[in-house]
Amino acid sequence: MSAASFLRALLEARLAPTGRAWLDAAVGELAAGVAPVRGSALFSQASRHARRVPLAPTAQQCAEAGRILEGWNPERWNVLEAMRVTLLLARRDLAADSGVQALTELFRYADEGELCALLRSLALLPAPERFVWRAGEGCRSNMRSVFEAAALDTPYPARHFDDLAWRQCAIKCLFVGAPLWRLWALDTRLSDELARMALDLAEERRSAGRPVPPELWLCLGTYGGARGLAALERELASANPNALGRRAAVLALARAAQRERFAALECANEPALRDVLSRVRAGETSAPTFRHLEPA
Amino acid sequence: MRFFDPHIHVTSRTTDDLERMAAAGVRAIIEPAFWVGQPRTTAGAFVDYFASLLGWERFRSAQFGIAHYCAIGLNSKEANNEPLAREVLELLPHFVLKEGVVAVGEIGFDEITAAEERAYVAQVELARDNDMVVMVHSPHRDKKRGIARSLDIARELGLPMAKLVIDHNNEETVKGTLDAGAWAAFTIYPHTKMGSERMVEIVKQFGPERVIVDSSADWGVSDPLAVPRTAKLMLERGLSAAVVASVTWQNALDAYGQSGQIDVEGLLAKPTIDQRQLFADNSVLRGQDPRVEAPVPN
Numbered sequence: 001m002s003a004a005s006f007l008r009a010l011l012e013a014r015l016a017p018t019g020r021a022w023l024d025a026a027v028g029e030l031a032a033g034v035a036p037v038r039g040s041a042l043f044s045q046a047s048r049h050a051r052r053v054p055l056a057p058t059a060q061q062c063a064e065a066g067r068i069l070e071g072w073n074p075e076r077w078n079v080l081e082a083m084r085v086t087l088l089l090a091r092r093d094l095a096a097d098s099g100v101q102a103l104t105e106l107f108r109y110a111d112e113g114e115l116c117a118l119l120r121s122l123a124l125l126p127a128p129e130r131f132v133w134r135a136g137e138g139c140r141s142n143m144r145s146v147f148e149a150a151a152l153d154t155p156y157p158a159r160h161f162d163d164l165a166w167r168q169c170a171i172k173c174l175f176v177g178a179p180l181w182r183l184w185a186l187d188t189r190l191s192d193e194l195a196r197m198a199l200d201l202a203e204e205r206r207s208a209g210r211p212v213p214p215e216l217w218l219c220l221g222t223y224g225g226a227r228g229l230a231a232l233e234r235e236l237a238s239a240n241p242n243a244l245g246r247r248a249a250v251l252a253l254a255r256a257a258q259r260e261r262f263a264a265l266e267c268a269n270e271p272a273l274r275d276v277l278s279r280v281r282a283g284e285t286s287a288p289t290f291r292h293l294e295p296a
Numbered sequence: 297m298r299f300f301d302p303h304i305h306v307t308s309r310t311t312d313d314l315e316r317m318a319a320a321g322v323r324a325i326i327e328p329a330f331w332v333g334q335p336r337t338t339a340g341a342f343v344d345y346f347a348s349l350l351g352w353e354r355f356r357s358a359q360f361g362i363a364h365y366c367a368i369g370l371n372s373k374e375a376n377n378e379p380l381a382r383e384v385l386e387l388l389p390h391f392v393l394k395e396g397v398v399a400v401g402e403i404g405f406d407e408i409t410a411a412e413e414r415a416y417v418a419q420v421e422l423a424r425d426n427d428m429v430v431m432v433h434s435p436h437r438d439k440k441r442g443i444a445r446s447l448d449i450a451r452e453l454g455l456p457m458a459k460l461v462i463d464h465n466n467e468e469t470v471k472g473t474l475d476a477g478a479w480a481a482f483t484i485y486p487h488t489k490m491g492s493e494r495m496v497e498i499v500k501q502f503g504p505e506r507v508i509v510d511s512s513a514d515w516g517v518s519d520p521l522a523v524p525r526t527a528k529l530m531l532e533r534g535l536s537a538a539v540v541a542s543v544t545w546q547n548a549l550d551a552y553g554q555s556g557q558i559d560v561e562g563l564l565a566k567p568t569i570d571q572r573q574l575f576a577d578n579s580v581l582r583g584q585d586p587r588v589e590a591p592v593p594n
């Protein structure tokens with residue numbers, strides 16, 4: 001199944017009959033080719049036919065999306081975004097210069113909702129590496145919705161960002177409070193440099209008397225070294241009121257393959273840490289495990 | 297009370313103003329595109345300006361619990377730079393159909409030149425073809441004739457009068473505007489145009505129907521609290537709460553709600569603030585703790 005037909009099927013049950021009719025007509029028009037200003041109008045007018053309500057795909061549908069494109073997860077898309085991406089994918093010239101020009105035009109005039117849809121579409125386009133500057137611009141935004149559309153639940157950063165852009169993207173998640181575990185394939189691109197940046201940030205926060213984002217510890221992997229272990233021990237201290245931070249530190253110790261330290265924690269069997277201990281024991285140590293750690 | 301200020305240029309106002317507006321009960325605003333105090337020289341400057349009305353300014357207001365809508369258009373002053381005006385008119389279809397754009401505006405006449413008329417005609421046609429509301433700025437000089445011309449052209453082009461808001465009315469122009477079937481908006485400026493006292497008398501004389509009060513606060517001497525202040529004076533001078541609510545909330549909602557771009561239910565719900573949201577490379581927070589989910593005091 002193509003991404004376009006997958007999205008169209010998802011929209012079937014989520015649009016009013018008039019919305020479906022408008023979408024099908026617009027898809028037909030775009031497939032036949034339209035002037036740029038008309039393409040822009042259709043993209044804007046989608047907001048008259050679909051609302052910004054959660055798309056709410058089922059777990060099976062999310063899995064299906066992941067089969068269409070590994071790393072794509074429409075779990076947090078909204079209906080309007082799904083409609084707009086369906087419109088984009090209707091174009092027949094996406095691989096050609098005219099398709100790039102049409103996208104450039106849409107980016108130039110995009111409002112916030114349109115920008116999110118455009119960024120979410122990038123990984124689904126042919127030769128997505130053509131749009132790496134656009135994706136980087138999206139990650140430079142501090143508006144959370146725009147940043148997350150570029151960075152999270154998409155294979156784009158892991159597949160196409162250079163090392164610098166990738167590390168900025170990961171650390172930026174911590175700055176804007178975006179869920180880092182949703183940065184697809186984080187664990188495949190951990191590095192000494194990313195761990196250093198994360199540890200610097202942790203120290204900066206502690207010096208300022210501000211809390212350390214719990215997901216920061218996901219950036220260490222096996223690259224934290226002695227400095228990382230010391231920082232994790234400090235996070236783990238029972239006096240630390242940040243319960244989620246403590247659980248994340250346990251996960252990070254496991255990810256750093258600190259088997260003896262982990263065994264000692266198992267022996268202590270502290271109630272607040274039981275859940276994360278049992279997950280690690282079951283082999284759940286990838287970054288997305290963080291999702292299941294109970295919030296503080 | 298809650299207020300709708302359907303004409304304010306908050307891009308020129310500080311966060312102190314936004315805080316005071318929210319505290320005074322201003323819950324929704326419309327920011328029409330206008331000139332910026334001096335003429336722009338490139339179409340790109342308009343692109344960025346329109347984008348800021350749809351983006352950063354909407355976000356900034358939301359951080360103070362104020363719903364921000366906008367009107368997009370080429371203003372009358374800059375319509376006189378015809379080569380640039382042609383470029384901007386070509387750009388408008390990219391912006392007027394976007395979410396939260398409640399009108400084409402503010403457009404109309406300044407010196408009542410032929411170039412201004414050409415830009416006005418093109419934009420009324422654009423609004424008509426897209427079933428949109430039009431917000432008309434009326435001129436400071438020769439106001440009566442400017443308003444008459446704005447009404448006549450809109451009527452000739454087939455724009456329903458219910459979709460036409462004429463702004464900056466005064467005692468001399470209100471009758472003509474209302475008789476034409478358009479909405480009559482009044483800008484309360486501290487020193488010029490129309491003060492709160494005069495506004496009270498106008499509502500007493502003409503009633504609240506299709507009458508709208510706004511601040512048009514901008515980068516000049518102006519008052520972002522003009523709407524709540526005028527409402528207070530109206531109540532003190534014996535106008536009923538229902539009448540005051542019409543001219544400071546409901547009429548604006550009815551006029552611009554015709555765009556289908558205002559989430560009325562959302563507006564009626566108690567607004568809350570979430571200052572954690574960031575936009576572009578700025579946040580209005582500079583290190584202070586965000587006020588999250590704090591109810592707005594209105």
Ligand SMILES: [Zn+2]
Pocket residue numbers: 303305328330402512
């Ligand atoms: Zn104005």
